[in-house]
Amino acid sequence: MIAIGAGADDFRxxxxxxxxxxxxxxxxxxxxxxxxxxxxxxxxxDPSPVGIIAxxxxxxxxxxxxxxxxxxxxxxxxxxxxxxxxALVGACAAVVPAEGDGWxxxxxxxxxxxxxxxxxxxxxxxLVSAAVVAGVTTAxxxxxxxxxxxxxxxxxxxxxxxxxxxAVSNAELERTRRLLARSAxxxxxxxxxxxxxxxxxxxxxxxxxxxxxxxRLAPTDPDAAAEHAADIERLGRDALxxxxxAVAGYRRSSLDAELERARTSLASRGVDLAVRKDAGGLDxxxxxxxxxxxxxxxxxxxxxxxxxxxxxVTVVAEPSRASIEVEDDGVAPAPVREGTGLTxxxxxxxxxGGDLVVEADGGxxxxxxxxx
Numbered sequence: 001m002i003a004i005g006a007g008a009d010d011f012r013x014x015x016x017x018x019x020x021x022x023x024x025x026x027x028x029x030x031x032x033x034x035x036x037x038x039x040x041x042x043x044x045x046d047p048s049p050v051g052i053i054a055x056x057x058x059x060x061x062x063x064x065x066x067x068x069x070x071x072x073x074x075x076x077x078x079x080x081x082x083x084x085x086x087a088l089v090g091a092c093a094a095v096v097p098a099e100g101d102g103w104x105x106x107x108x109x110x111x112x113x114x115x116x117x118x119x120x121x122x123x124x125x126x127l128v129s130a131a132v133v134a135g136v137t138t139a140x141x142x143x144x145x146x147x148x149x150x151x152x153x154x155x156x157x158x159x160x161x162x163x164x165x166x167a168v169s170n171a172e173l174e175r176t177r178r179l180l181a182r183s184a185x186x187x188x189x190x191x192x193x194x195x196x197x198x199x200x201x202x203x204x205x206x207x208x209x210x211x212x213x214x215x216r217l218a219p220t221d222p223d224a225a226a227e228h229a230a231d232i233e234r235l236g237r238d239a240l241x242x243x244x245x246a247v248a249g250y251r252r253s254s255l256d257a258e259l260e261r262a263r264t265s266l267a268s269r270g271v272d273l274a275v276r277k278d279a280g281g282l283d284x285x286x287x288x289x290x291x292x293x294x295x296x297x298x299x300x301x302x303x304x305x306x307x308x309x310x311x312x313v314t315v316v317a318e319p320s321r322a323s324i325e326v327e328d329d330g331v332a333p334a335p336v337r338e339g340t341g342l343t344x345x346x347x348x349x350x351x352x353g354g355d356l357v358v359e360a361d362g363g364x365x366x367x368x369x370x371x372x
Contacts, residue, residue, distance in 0.1 A: 023070050023167070024063075024066045024067045024069070024070040024071050027066050027070070027112075027116065027160075028059075028062065028063045028066050031062070031108070031109070031112050031156075031160070032059050032062065032063070034105075034108075035105050035106060035108040035109055035112075035156070036055070036058075036059060036105075036106070037105070038102050038103065038104065038105040038106075039051070039054070039055060039058075039099070039102060039103045039105065039106050040055065041102060042099060042100060042102025042103055043055055043099075045102075046100075048099065050095060050098060050099065051095070051099050051103075054091065054095040054099070054103075054106075057091055058088070058091050058092065058095065058106055058109060059109070061084065061087055061088040061091055061109075062088060062109040062112070062113060064084055065081065065084045065085055065088060065113045065117060066112075066113065066116065066117075068080055068081050068084060068117075069081060069113075069116055069117035069118075070116075077117075077118065081117050081118070085110070085113050085114065085117065085126065088109060088110055088113060089110050089130055089133055092106050092107055092109065092110055092134070092137075093133060093134075093137040096134075096137070096138060096149070097137055097138055097140055097141030097142065098141070100142070101142065101145055101148075104138070104145055104148050104149050104152055105152060107130075107134045107149050107152045107153050107156075108152050108153065108155075108156035109156075110130040110133075110134065110153055111127060111130060111131070111152065111153040111154060111155070111156035111157030111158075111160065112156050112157065112159075112160040114126040114127040114129075114130050114153075114157050115127060115156075115157040115158070115160040115161040115164070116160055116161070116164055123157075123161065127153065127154065127157040128154075130153050130157075131150040131151075131153040131154050131157075132150070134149040134150050134152070134153045135147075135149055135150040137149075138150075190344065190347075203235055203236075203238065203239040204239075205265075205299050205302040205303050206235055206265040206268060206302060207232050207235050207236065207239075209265075209268055209269050209302055210228045210229075210231050210232050210235070210268055211228075211232060213225075213228050213268070214226075214228035214229050214232070228268075231268070254287055254288060254291050255282065255287045255288075255290045255291040255294065255315070255324075256291075257291060258291035258292070258294040258295045258298075259273070259275055259291075259294055259313065261295070261298075262294050262295065262298035262311070262313075265298060265302065266298060266301065266302070266311055269301075269302060269308075270309070271301065271308050271309060271310065271311050271328065272309065272310050272311070273310075273311050273313065274310055274311070274312045274313070275312075275313045275315075276312070276313070276314045276315070277314075277315040278314075278315065278316045278317070279315045279316060279317030279322065280317060282315075282317060282322060283322075283372070285352065286322050286352070286370055286372070289348055289349065289352060289368065289370065290315060290322075290324045290368070292345055292348065293324050293326060293345065293366055293368050294313060294324070294326060296341045296342060296345050296366065297311075297326035297364065297366040298311065298326070299341065300332075300341075300342075300364055300366075301328050301330065301364055304332055304333055304364065305328050305330035305331065305332050305363060305364050306330055306331045306332075307330050307331055308328040308329055308330025308331075308363060309329055309330070310328065310329050311326065311327070311328045312325075312326070312327055312328070313325070313326050317372060318372065319372065320371065320372055321369055321370070321371060321372055322369070322370055322371075322372045323367065323368065323369040323370075324367070324368050325365070325366070325367040325368075326365070326366045326367075327363055327364065327365035327366070328363040328364055328365075329362070329363050330362075330363045330364070331362065331363065332360040332362070332363055332364035333360060338358065342356075342358055345368075349368050349370060352370045352371070353370060353371050354368060354369050354370030354371065355368070355369055356368050
């Protein structure tokens, strides 16, 4: 069933692309058999030199006009298209009254041409004019067919206009589908990049800190150095597991989990984590975002802050807004240069309609505020 559906979608895409490349061809191939059925039957039943010539001449004029209208530049709109349409109307006016009621459907060629060959207002004026000419010329030979001739022009013109608009809409939908597909791929790429940065960036920062500590303690306190080495091994295994989870697409950040993770990693640097939450249950998307804020801020503290002893996290949820602020009492380099992590975090905050403030005024400070 899946294969059949996929094949049908692929066939539709190929059909739309073919129609887009050969638009004038499929317009001619659709309308010509429909409108020439009556004239063909009438000519077979009562052949005449005029009818036989007209079976070729009228479709040829119609095909030439459609090709000019679709495949050539707009300059043909001024002279060549009006002249070609006039020739088509003249051919119908000469043939239809002479050949009888069986040829009335040939007037439909003028309606289709008028509808597709000119801008909107020009098409309307041309369509009405062609309907009037059809009615007047038909009245000269068969007054009972006036309504049929004029209605043929109007109905085919309106039908051609509707079909053309549907074709344009299909083309727009196809373009939109492609844009959405590219956007989905880009969003997935950014998601994976964020997850990879969150996992690898934070864990590697902690590993570097512990490795420096282990190297410093190795000569004087081998047991403590061994403990840090064991922590490095554990962190490496955890990072590998999280990387696999991120690749599988199932990693989900949460505020509580990232707070606990930050508490453990900051303790290895001698930094206490103080948390104040004036918030009840947060929306799942906001909770995940705030978890990312904690992760990014704690990672930057580990990498860049000096002489920090306390990292404060404040979470506030109001009826209309929710905010989180992470700051430390260390010395951060100024000005702050935003890398991949902060840039991605800023994009996620903006996607939820919020603002992100990043400052290095003494310590490092990150504040995110979003609509609740």
